[in-house]
Amino acid sequence: MIPGKGAITRRRAHVATGLLSAATIVVASLVQASLAGASSPTVIRAVGAENEYANVIAQVGGRYVNVTSIMSNPNTDPHSFEVSTSVAREIASAQLIVQNGVGYDTFMEQLESSSSNSSRKVISVQSLLGLSSEVKNPHLWYEPTTMPLVAQSVEHGLAKIDPAHGAYFERRLTTFDSSFVPLARAISVFRAEFKGVKVATTEPVADYLLKALGLDNVTPFSFQADVMNGVDPSPEDIAFQQKLFTDHIVKLFCYNAQVISPVTTSLRDLAKSSHVPVVAVYETMPVPGYDYQSWMLAEVHALTRAIERHESTTSL
Numbered sequence: 425m426i427p428g429k430g431a432i433t434r435r436r437a438h439v440a441t442g443l444l445s446a447a448t449i450v451v452a453s454l455v456q457a458s459l460a461g462a463s464s465p466t467v468i469r470a471v472g473a474e475n476e477y478a479n480v481i482a483q484v485g486g487r488y489v490n491v492t493s494i495m496s497n498p499n500t501d502p503h504s505f506e507v508s509t510s511v512a513r514e515i516a517s518a519q520l521i522v523q524n525g526v527g528y529d530t531f532m533e534q535l536e537s538s539s540s541n542s543s544r545k546v547i548s549v550q551s552l553l554g555l556s557s558e559v560k561n562p563h564l565w566y567e568p569t570t571m572p573l574v575a576q577s578v579e580h581g582l583a584k585i586d587p588a589h590g591a592y593f594e595r596r597l598t599t600f601d602s603s604f605v606p607l608a609r610a611i612s613v614f615r616a617e618f619k620g621v622k623v624a625t626t627e628p629v630a631d632y633l634l635k636a637l638g639l640d641n642v643t644p645f646s647f648q649a650d651v652m653n654g655v656d657p658s659p660e661d662i663a664f665q666q667k668l669f670t671d672h673i674v675k676l677f678c679y680n681a682q683v684i685s686p687v688t689t690s691l692r693d694l695a696k697s698s699h700v701p702v703v704a705v706y707e708t709m710p711v712p713g714y715d716y717q718s719w720m721l722a723e724v725h726a727l728t729r730a731i732e733r734h735e736s737t738t739s740l
Contacts, residue, residue, distance in 0.1 A: 468489045470492070471493075472522050474708055477522040477549070478492065480575050480600070481522060484575050489520075495708050507531050507535065511535070512539075523546070524548075525550025525557075526555060526564070545584065549574060561631055563707065566632040566720075572601060607721050615636070622675060624642060624668045624700075625643045628652060629680045629707055637724070644661050647662070651683070662691075670698055675730065679704055696736070701734050704738050706740070
């Protein structure tokens with residue numbers, strides 16, 4: 425289980441009140457129409473709140489699922505995401521939904537409650553992992569054990585909605601599980617070679633992966649949480665972070681390429697001038713060109729190059 429304490433107060437997936445109200449009205453008007461067509465699906469309508477979850481749905485569902493992702497642009501700050509009426513429409517008509525939970529995409533629950541549908545399958549990754557709402561780090565998809573569990577739950581949900589294609593979904597799940605072997609092997613090899621290497625981060629985007637790889641993230645969590653929540657870090661934490669680079673205490677710097685501020689930009693520049701490699705990490709999956717597995721492998725390979733060759737990867 426992923427540990428964590430303290431209430432999360434973050435500006436993740438911010439929902440403008442006026443937009444949410446308008447979206448709720450749209451949902452109410454669409455709900456009857458969406459339910460009417462949901463009883464005998466030829467193609468299941470599914471939604472992933474974040475595009476990495478949508479990708480897993482698509483891998484398991486194949487040709488019998490039409491998937492929409494709500495947050496999908498790796499060049500956009502997901503912290504300031506605003507709900508639109510088109511998002512409300514997608515959620516109102518969805519028969520299966522995967523959402524993160526732990527305060528990261530609370531707008532999903534609000535819109536789902538406005539389009540009540542007892543037959544809709546909603547998979548909360550927070551609930552799937554048995555996590556409380558007090559988990560400090562919401563980036564659950566970076567934990568390598570998360571997505572196989574999500575895929576299994578998706579397969580069960582799809583088979584319940586469309587039993588006629590249950591065997592098809594089961595085969596797709598088997599293929600999905602097999603596709604995780606290279607990633608698991610890469611993590612094992614990396615951990616055996618680089619366990620204990622010290623690294624720094626801007627915020628806890630990839631912390632679960634870093635831990636799985638055996639890396640030692642020495643950035644204070646108070647600094648990471650402040651950046652994540654849009655709060656100016658303390659002068660003491662900034663000075664500590666700067667010292668990690670100028671004194672060459674860390675071997676690399678994981679930089680959230682989607683969330684940029686004067687503080688994080690100055691630290692990125694300091695890392696570069698101190699010859700500390702910078703590795704870009706993302707909250708939503710870079711597209712096109714990646715599925716979830718290849719994205720995580722690309723991050724592992726970028727971390728490997730940073731340690732072995734002192735090479736930066738500023739974008740995927």
